[in-house]
Amino acid sequence: MMPLIRPHRVEVRHRVVVGRDEYGNEVADWRVSEADVYMSAERATATEDGSVGRARWTLVAGPEVRLERGDRVEWGGRAYVVVVDPLVPQDLFTGAATHVEATVEEAS
Numbered sequence: 001m002m003p004l005i006r007p008h009r010v011e012v013r014h015r016v017v018v019g020r021d022e023y024g025n026e027v028a029d030w031r032v033s034e035a036d037v038y039m040s041a042e043r044a045t046a047t048e049d050g051s052v053g054r055a056r057w058t059l060v061a062g063p064e065v066r067l068e069r070g071d072r073v074e075w076g077g078r079a080y081v082v083v084v085d086p087l088v089p090q091d092l093f094t095g096a097a098t099h100v101e102a103t104v105e106e107a108s
Helices: none
Strands: 008-020 026-046 052-061 072-075 078-082 100-106
Touching (some): 026 072, 052 078
Antiparallel strands (some): 008 026, 008 072, 026 052, 072 078
């Protein structure tokens, strides 16, 4: 269910394998794109002094947004990392993806 708020414009950095090095190891690069997503606070932890520590967010995007665990999302000057394999629910009748849900945490 999409919240009744305006989406946030974010920059998505998706890791793609572009080849292999001389030892056979994967060589990766980041493919950067922009997307309109909804961000909702899931939970936060507090530090000993009472300030907010690490926070988890739920990101909801359209089905065209490709996300995988380890991808990065930049929003509001901060970087977040996808920490769990995203959920892509499918329409019961058509089988088409309806949206993408991902759990993200601020990158350290």
